[in-house]
Amino acid sequence: MKRLTMLSAATIIATITGCSVSNDFTPVAGNSGEEIFSNACIDCHTPENGYIYDISPEKANIESISAIISKGEMVMPAFPNIQGAELTAISEFVLAKNKPVVSEDAASE
Ligand code: HEC
Numbered sequence: 001m002k003r004l005t006m007l008s009a010a011t012i013i014a015t016i017t018g019c020s021v022s023n024d025f026t027p028v029a030g031n032s033g034e035e036i037f038s039n040a041c042i043d044c045h046t047p048e049n050g051y052i053y054d055i056s057p058e059k060a061n062i063e064s065i066s067a068i069i070s071k072g073e074m075v076m077p078a079f080p081n082i083q084g085a086e087l088t089a090i091s092e093f094v095l096a097k098n099k100p101v102v103s104e105d106a107a108s109e
Contacts, residue, residue, distance in 0.1 A: 021072065026081040033093025036086060040079065055067040060098055065091040 025040040037045075045052050057060075059065070066087050072078030082090060 021077045023079050024078040025079055025082060026046060027086040027090075029072075029086070031086055031089065033089040033096075036082065036090040040082070040101075041090075044076075049098070050097075051099040053094055054099045055094075057101055060095065060101075062088070062091045065094050082102055 023040070027036045027039070031039075055065070059068070068076060069079050069082055069087060069090060
């Protein structure tokens, strides 16, 4: 309950100020992307049909995803303490759980 209240407060602050809040979550060295996700991200990003993200194609790469995690993006908090191997691991996990772009051919089936 306390955690939910803090999340709402962070969201309200981000909405009012228009800039990202920072989350001080620090992963254990060597944690897998999945472990980091279930500790730090699952509260806001809920898996749906096996996929979690629906990132626009130009942002669906490791560099862009890492930048979003490090710096935040609007309501999405920044995670400055996720770095190095752990940042790569969580970025790869996000990319693996990103909904694949449906091509025109597949969509018209
Ligand atoms: C407090 C809630 C919250 C937490 C915690 C959170 N996110 Fe987010 N995240 C959001 C919201 C809301 C968005 C939607 C877009 C925006 O506001 O820019 C978002 C967007 C994103 C995006 C961009 C998606 C897109 O379509 O462009 C990525 C990637 C992402 N989050 C990854 C993560 C990862 C990885 C973690 C854990 C380390 C995490 N988020 C934790 C709320 C959260």
